[in-house]
Amino acid sequence: MLQPRELRLEEMGDLAEIIPGPEPALQMAVYPIPSFGGRARRSIIPVCEPTLSGNELKYVTDAVETNWISSAGSYIPRFEECFAEKMGARYGVACANGTVALHLALATLGLEPGDEVIIPTFTMIATANAVTYLGARPVLVDSEPCTWNMDMNQVEAAVTARTRAIIPVHTYGHPVDMDALMHIADRHGLFVLEDAAEAHGARYQDRGVGSLGHAAAFSFYGNKIITTGEGGMVTTNREDVARLAWNLRDHAFSTERHFWHKFLGYNYRMTNLQAAIGLAQTEQLEKFVAARRSNAACYTQLLRAIPGITTPPEAPWATNVFWMYGIMVEKEFGISRDELRRRLAQRGIETRTFFIPMHCQPIYFDQYRGQRFPVAEDLCRRGLYLPSASALTRDDIETVVEAVAEARKG
Ligand SMILES: Cc1ncc(COP(=O)(O)O)c(C=O)c1O
Known part of the structure; x- marks a missing residue:
């Protein structure tokens, strides 16, 4: 029977200090929902929720x-x-979720055990797991403090004779510096798979994420900017990648005989019901992105008055879609990130801590024992994201910021 890898904090040395405390219990508060004329009430301000206000029901029906x-x-x-076109890519391969979109895109490469794939340590577990499922080894690099994305200088240094691919993650909706990355990839003949799970509609200079590498993977989980409940998509400009991904998604049935399989395929299909919701959601992408950006601008303006809160980055060449509005809690704030979360939770305001880096995960700890990534560790120790749904109102944002300011006073 499979046994869990229990990682005791004492085993982690000083890395234990960055591991977040237990999830605080959300206390119910009551907030009016202005979009329902103030009539409807909800008991918490959630960190995220879908907006299903377009043709979703019509298409599913x-x-x-x-x-x-x-x-x-x-x-x-x-x-x-429709989705691929909005991302600026030629092909889209819809599938069951973002994790299998990563797996499917990587599977087209024919990775072998011992092959290496460079990823940021500061990411969600699916990025590393997709590499591991194929028997390859995730090679970790740190993040850069200015965008929270992978550090380009470390990417080049991590390339070896076994490196086959790089997975840049557009963290929390901020695009990676893709020209710099593609330069490195081209020099070494490496495949670039964008992990765009969190970055629907984000732009690098004037180009959409999802069209910048050799392939990209999106997630349509319920907390994403575009959702299908569960779902994912591989986008690519390469016909060979798209054709193989379509085939592998569907058990790799052959065209010559139905039950005749020349590849190890998967059942990673999406249903027509999910795609119906996805199409309706994609029709509203620009509206959702505009809402996220305007909510972020509102948060940033109001939070500026509170000492000790660092607001999220946006490089001059980037259009950040602020999938999640992340902040860093500085010493000057006076209480820790975990204490701030507890105090917000007491007022019914849900938050999430930033990712716990891959080298600190129980399942990967032994593989990376002794490796340190100070920027990712600092993001993990001090970062949290505030309620970030597209449907957030100015009232919601003011309530959250007021609660942050009051938490500081104790
Ligand atoms: C960066 C990143 N990659 C991959 C995924 C996996 O997507 P899914 O949950 O749809 O499998 C997520 C999910 O949140 C993510 O944040």
Whole structure:
């Protein structure tokens, strides 16, 4: 039977200090919802929630009424085409979630055990796991303090004869400096898979993320800017990658005989019902991105008055979509990040701590024992994100900022 890797904090040495405390219990408070004319009430301000205010119900109803509820049906190609086009990519391969989108895109490379894939240590576990599923080894690099994304100087230094690919993660919606990365990749003949799970609609200079590497993976989990409940998509400009990904997604059935398999394929299909929601969501992408950006501007303006809070980055060449509005709690704030979370939770305000880096994860700790990544560790120790849904109102944001200011006073 599979046994968990229990990692005791004493085993981690001084790394233990960065591990967040237990999740604080959310106390119920009551907030009016202005978009319902103040009539409806909700008990907390959640860290995120979907906005299903477009054609979602109409398209799902159509899929049900026409009897196309499984993974064939017209909404799949319509969603793939519409989403890929908005990202600036030629092809989209819809699949079951963002993790399998990463896995599917990497599987097209034919990685072998011992192959290496460079990823940031500061990411969500799926980035590393997708590499591990294929028997390859994630090689970790630190982040840069100015964008919280992977540090380009460390990427080049991490390349070895076994390196096959690089996975840049557009963290919390801020794009990676992709020209610099593609330069390194081209010099060494490496495949670049963007982990764009959190960055729908983000732009690098004037180009969309998801069209900048050789392939990209998006997530449509319920907390993402575009959601299908669960879902994902590989986008790419390369026809060979798209064709292989479509085939691997569907058990790698052959065209010559149905039950005849020349690749180890997967069932990573998306349903027509999910794609119907995805299409309706994608039609509203610009509206969602504009809301996230304007909410972020509002937070940044109000938080500026509070000493000891660092607001999220936006490089001059970047359009950050602020999937999550992340802040760093400085010493000057007077209480720790965990204490701030506890005090916000007492007022019904939900937050999340930043990622716990891969080298601190129980399942990866032994593999990276002794390696240190100070920027990622600092982000983990002091970072949290505030409620960030597209539907957040100015009232919500003012309530959250007021609670942050009052938490400081005790
Ligand atoms: C950076 C990153 N990569 C991959 C994923 C995996 O996506 P999913 O949850 O849809 O499998 C996520 C999910 O939140 C993520 O944040």
